[in-house]
Each structure stands twice: as structure tokens, then as C-alpha cells.
Amino acid sequence: MSEPQRHPGTASGPERGAEAGTVTGPVVVDCEDVAWFRDAAEMPSAARGAAATLARRIGLDAYRSSEVALAVSEAATNLQRHARDGALLLRVLRTPDRAGVEFVTVDTGPGIADVEAALADGVSSAGTLGIGLGAVARLADAFDIHSLPGKGTVVAAQFWAREAGGGPTGGMPSVASGLTRPISGETSCGDAWAVRIDEGGPEAPRPPSSGTVRGGTYGAHSPGLSGSGTHSPGLFGSGPSTPGTRSSADSGRSSASSEPAVLVVLCDGLGHGPLAALAAEAAVTAFRRSTARHPEPLLRDIHGALRGTRGGAVAVARIEPARGRVLYCGIGNVSGVLLGPDSRNGLLSAPGIVGSQMRSLRTFELPWKPGGALIMHSDGLTERWNADSMPGLLRHTPAVMAGQLLREAGVRRDDAGVVVVKGDW
16 A cells, blocks of 8 residues: 655765765755555555656656666565565655655565575566566666565665666765654654755854743653763753853854755654644755754744644754764654764753744754764654664665664654664765
């Protein structure tokens, strides 16, 4: 069964291995979630038809559109015949001058014991079209797979315009990607995410801030901070200044780096269904339109945009690779994690509802370490996931990482959203 999504996310890419070229800076690609296809008898034919239609709609020629449809059909048939609880997400990717199609598959087992063998020529699963995963990978301009025997497999593949019989055209490593999935029984998802690039340079002055947004009192949460992981060693708060801290007003006007930075937002609209989706869309739109370049002023702009909606839980992060740091500010039940090869640091959010009850803002700072990733997710994923149970996770693209986290920690009783930012710049 397909589940249309009504909000876009923003990722970076196209996704291809670093060997494809030298990165001169992060490239932003808009992701438009089109549909989830669930495990059902009609899934392969429905996904194939939707993929062909989508490819033609964005301007791929007939030959390339047929290749996209073939690859999606093979992936969907594999899910139907050999996987448990398989699902396929089909979506559009856009840059300012081109468009592509991406699919992401997620299942809960049984997994593939030997991925390299499964990708070899001539290997296909019984009952599929017979082209095999290896051929799907060659048809794609970017392809990644992570399989955990006994747990499940995630595959991500992107398809861009190219000449008939030509090789892959994708050439930029991904900086970010994310996934959203509606609660069971709904077609609209109340979670949304976006990423944009701050190109660097001097920052335009903004009006002074008292460090407090007068949006009412805290919600039903207990006073203080909530979130996963350990306390950050660097805290920017709205209370009295102490060594190692700055006021929230100061943190909103930090001197801008001349180097590019990555800004990311995740919003969990209150409740679920169309009204929650409208709140999440409003948050993403405000994030994209805002001229703010730091988490706290961005959150204030989003707070204003969400007035009149249900509101939601929102977190904003700024990654400054040149300075080797991450700035993070969150309100409500959104989790942030800095994951490294041998570390996991939680980023905390204050209680409240953006758009309604947002009183105190606190910005946390942690070191950005090469080889690590920033993960932000809604409470549609439990906080109890453990990277050790997903060996090799950090070696994969953000899209596949997001899929594995959704598989590992996602719950069906709520909308789920997760975004991953990962790169060595």
C-alpha cells in the first residue's frame, strides 16, 4: 500500500562514494517524499508503475525511465518474497538544474550474510525479474547497502539522467539525508526535516534579544532539560554568565565563520495527521526563509511561524567543520546525538512547545569529530538504540544510516522522523 507524503525534506548529494570526486563544499538537494509502499501482494507492480511515472514526470527519457522502473521492481519483489516487514520509499531529488529519483528499502530480516556475493553478476533471487542486486547497483548513479544478518537490510539507490548505456553520473558525496514515516493508518506525516548551507562570511546584524521568548509557561514536562545522552561540556544558557558559558542572546549573534557551515532542523508536529503535518511544513518553510544563521534565532523565527498551528517539538543544529564544533538548540521531545566511532554524546532539549510554550533557549556546543555523524530524530524512534548493534553503520551514506535507525528504533504508534548529517570537510 502506498502512503503519499505531503512535505519535503532537504538532503545533500547526490550520494556517491568519495572516490567519485573531490568535494569542494556541501551540495544541497531537495528531497520530496512521494510514497511509502508497504509489504503487500501488489507492492512490486504498484512501485514499478509509480517509479516509471515519476521518472517521466521529472524529465528522464523513456530508456532511463524504464531502467528506474526495472530497478525499483526488482527491489520491491525482493522485499515481498524474501524480507520481513519490507517497505520501499520512493522520492524525487532536485538540485537547481537537475532532478532524479531515489528509492530506499527497509526490512527487518532475515538479512544478507554475504553482501558481496549478492552483488555479483548473475545472482538474483528466485521469483524476481532476474537482474539481481548487482545490476540494480549498476543501473543506479549512487547505490549503498547495509545488511545485518538476523536483523534486516537497508538499500538506497539514486537515478539521474544519463545517456543510454552510459555509466553513473552522480559524483558528490552526500552530506545529509533523512526519512519520515507516518503513523500506521495515516497518509500524512507530522515529522519533517531540512538542511541548508550557510556559505560563510560576515553576519548581518539582528535585533537584540533578551535571551527569553515569551511564549507562555513550560508544558507538562518537569522543569529542567530533557534528552538523551550525557551533558555537554559547553552550554550557552540564558542564565548568568559563567566561565565556559554565554547568554542565549550572545549565542544567537556568534561571529560567523568565513567557511561554510551546515544548518539542520527537525520538527515533530504535535499529534499526528494533516494538522501535525501542516505545523511541520510551517517549521521547514520558516527555516528555509529565515536569514538567521545560528540555532537560537532560527528557533525564534520558527516559533513565530508556528503560532496559529498545533506547534511542535523542534531542534536546530549548526555544524561548523572549520571550527570543529556543533551548536545545538532544541525545544520538546526531539533527540540529538553526536555519534563517533567510539563515542556517543547526547544533545539536550528544553521542555516546551514551539509556537506555543517556548520560554528558555539553551545552545549546547560539542566538538565535531571527523568520521562522526549528527543524528536527530523525533520520539517516533526510541532513544534506546545502540550503534554497537549495527556494526559498520558509520561507513554508510546518511540515507542508509537513517534507514537503519528507522528499522532499529522506529515505532508504528507514532510518526517517525530521522535526519543524519555526516561528512569530512
